[in-house]
Amino acid sequence: MGETKKRREPKNALVLMGSPRPKGATAALVDCFVTQWHDQMRPEDPVQIIPAYEAALKPCIHCGYCKHTQGCTYDDFIPIDRAFQDADLLVVASPVFCLGFPAPLKAILDRTQQYYEAKFSLGIQKPVKRPKYALFLVTFGSSDSRGAAMMEEQLRLVFHLLNARLEHTIMARNTDTLPLDRKGLEDACQGVLQDFKTKMNATNRG
Numbered sequence: 413m414g415e416t417k418k419r420r421e422p423k424n425a426l427v428l429m430g431s432p433r434p435k436g437a438t439a440a441l442v443d444c445f446v447t448q449w450h451d452q453m454r455p456e457d458p459v460q461i462i463p464a465y466e467a468a469l470k471p472c473i474h475c476g477y478c479k480h481t482q483g484c485t486y487d488d489f490i491p492i493d494r495a496f497q498d499a500d501l502l503v504v505a506s507p508v509f510c511l512g513f514p515a516p517l518k519a520i521l522d523r524t525q526q527y528y529e530a531k532f533s534l535g536i537q538k539p540v541k542r543p544k545y546a547l548f549l550v551t552f553g554s555s556d557s558r559g560a561a562m563m564e565e566q567l568r569l570v571f572h573l574l575n576a577r578l579e580h581t582i583m584a585r586n587t588d589t590l591p592l593d594r595k596g597l598e599d600a601c602q603g604v605l606q607d608f609k610t611k612m613n614a615t616n617r618g
């Protein structure tokens with residue numbers, strides 16, 4: 413039987429924020445998460461939030477640099493890499509745009525191709541060393557959850573490279589027509605964090 417590795421208690425939560433609107437539905441959902449993170453886990457520690465539209469990363473140009481040298485030909489990913497390396501819990505928060513991610517967040521996800529090449533071309537087993545839990549927060553205007561499901565699939569691919577395991581997705585649907593159920597979303601975030609705690613305790617006991 414393989415030995416189960418102990419997990420340290422998550423201290424550093426990182427949110428990749430995909431919405432351009434600081435007062436939109438996604439921001440409200442992130443706010444529910446941050447409130448619960450402080451209530452349940454780390455009252456003192458700030459959550460690092462990277463707004464994808466402000467980070468405004470260049471899109472991957474498939475130049476092949478990362479196939480031969482670890483890293484990227486563009487240096488704008490360096491702070492994001494540092495944040496990925498330090499995070500214990502990774503949250504991707506996004507609205508659905510045309511059944512997918514808004515372009516600036518998609519650019520960040522595509523730039524993780526450098527971890528794929530680090531692993532499969534350069535033989536670096538874990539380009540992101542620290543294992544982490546991951547959570548997907550998604551909002552969409554309609555009741556059609558196909559976009560959210562497709563985005564979840566994309567994230568599973570990327571999370572694998574980030575040494576992250578997607579444990580939960582929280583959806584807020586009908587945001588264009590109905591008011592946000594803030595209480596319901598806070599309860600969902602609370603449940604997710606409780607589950608992380610239970611899983612961690614079980615791993616650390618085993």
Ligand SMILES: Cc1cc2nc3c(=O)[nH]c(=O)nc-3n(C[C@H](O)[C@H](O)[C@H](O)COP(=O)(O)O)c2cc1C
Pocket residue numbers: 431432433435436437438439507508509510511512551552553554555556559587588
């Ligand atoms: C460019 C664009 C594309 C969108 N595409 C979809 C879509 O495919 N499916 C859907 O249900 N809602 C779609 N929406 C609605 C948004 O997902 C919804 O309003 C979301 O909650 C906005 O999040 P925000 O308030 O954080 O900006 C779209 C909105 C925009 C602006």
